[in-house]
Amino acid sequence: MKKKTVYAIASIVLVVFTGIAGFSHMHKVNDYETQYISASWAYNYADIEEISQDSDIIALIKVKGPNDTYEINNIPFTQFDVEIIMPIYGASLGEKLNIVMTGGYSEENVTVVILDDPLLKKNEEFLIFARQNEDGTVTILSGPQGRLIHTNGKLNSLTPANSAAHSANEYSNIKVYNADLEDIISEIKAALATEDNIQ
Numbered sequence: 001m002k003k004k005t006v007y008a009i010a011s012i013v014l015v016v017f018t019g020i021a022g023f024s025h026m027h028k029v030n031d032y033e034t035q036y037i038s039a040s041w042a043y044n045y046a047d048i049e050e051i052s053q054d055s056d057i058i059a060l061i062k063v064k065g066p067n068d069t070y071e072i073n074n075i076p077f078t079q080f081d082v083e084i085i086m087p088i089y090g091a092s093l094g095e096k097l098n099i100v101m102t103g104g105y106s107e108e109n110v111t112v113v114i115l116d117d118p119l120l121k122k123n124e125e126f127l128i129f130a131r132q133n134e135d136g137t138v139t140i141l142s143g144p145q146g147r148l149i150h151t152n153g154k155l156n157s158l159t160p161a162n163s164a165a166h167s168a169n170e171y172s173n174i175k176v177y178n179a180d181l182e183d184i185i186s187e188i189k190a191a192l193a194t195e196d197n198i199q
Contacts, residue, residue, distance in 0.1 A: 060086035078104035
């Protein structure tokens, strides 16, 4: 049983209200206009230990691509198919997940993106810390905090690695720089063992 309230749902609610307030700026590429919005995440995890202990699923995933976009209160949401390529907690090798994110196509030739939480792209790999939603979808915890970019066995936090994400969310407590995947996995397993001993 996880100790904290479901922050993933609260995060989405805050994003919706922020989105209604207005778009921060727009950018046009190949006749497709991108509208950037900012979000106030409901919780800023202190470190890998805390976010690990609050996760239902921790795994290295590969993005297969988007499968659906829909709107709630004029804010688009996109679901992405991903495959687990290395399970760590609460998941199985080869398992398919459906990750829901705020953003996507809101109308013809317009894409809405949260500045510090860009949408997933096909073939990207991430180590994710996530919550299982009641409808079977999965939400990454606290937006950019809950995914680490994986490249050639190294991990990096999204906010330092992506300049736009960093400028929008420079106060994230989780800052991973070129860390070995195995070292972070060891840290996660130690955190989960500590939680089990407390319970």
